[in-house]
Amino acid sequence: MNPGKQVLIAVLALSLLAGCGDKPQEEKIEAQLYELRTRPQGRVEALPRFPEPVIAKYTQQQQRDPFTPNQQLALRFQGSGSGLKPDLNRPRSTLEQWGLDELAFRxxxxxxxxxxxxxxxxxxQLIAVQVGDHLGRDYGAVRQILPDQVQLVELIADSSGQWQxxxxTLSLSR
Known part of the structure; x- marks a missing residue:
């Protein structure tokens, strides 16, 4: 190796070692850490006292469970319905997976x-339907197709479980 390179390497090594030996800076940092450690610590206040919760007694054990159907109401409406109900055994069409608000008549x-x-x-997807085909989530059936709209009827269950x-109408959209 040539003597110039050796001198250059030695100078670099000495300058690196000189940066590691800064004692006054290290002592200054130690003094700051000591001051922080000996400084009085803050005091955390105690949590406020909360009032005792009022424990309510459940007194409705003898009442009807609100999550099960009312048998008396079901018996009253049984046989008095319109006879309407969707055919749950027929295969569902592709268009019955969306609500009418998601479909567009083009x-x-x-x-x-x-x-x-x-x-x-x-x-x-553009799907052709004819009178009698089903679409929409509420058991809709096409009744009439006009140049500017599709008229259909849906079957909706009311609060008593009867179908109405x-x-x-789906109007022509662009």
Whole structure:
């Protein structure tokens, strides 16, 4: 190795070692740490006293459980219904997985007397439906297809468990 490189390495090593041996700075830091350790510590106040909670007694053991159907109400409505109910055994169509507010009527196709409505789904599928097809989460069935709207009827359960018809319309959207 050449003597110039040896001198350069020696100078670098000495300057690195000189940076590690700063005693006055180290003593200054130790003095600050000692001061912090001996400084009086703060005092944490005790938690406030909270009033004792009022323990309520449950006195409704003899009452009907609100989470089970009322048998007397069910018996009163049994047989007095309109006879409407959805066919739960039929296979559900693709369009029944979305609510009507998520579906869009985009147009209609007609060939002779047969007319079909084009329904756009949230996942951008365009599906053709005809009168009698089902769509929507509430057991909706297409009743009529007009050039600017699709009329359907849904079956909705009321508070007594009876099924009621509700007319709905999907209007043409762009």
């Amino acid at each position: 147009g209609s196709l007609q060939k002779g007397r047969e007319i079909r409505a084009l329904i756009l789904t949230p996942d951008n 018809e509700r007319d709905q």
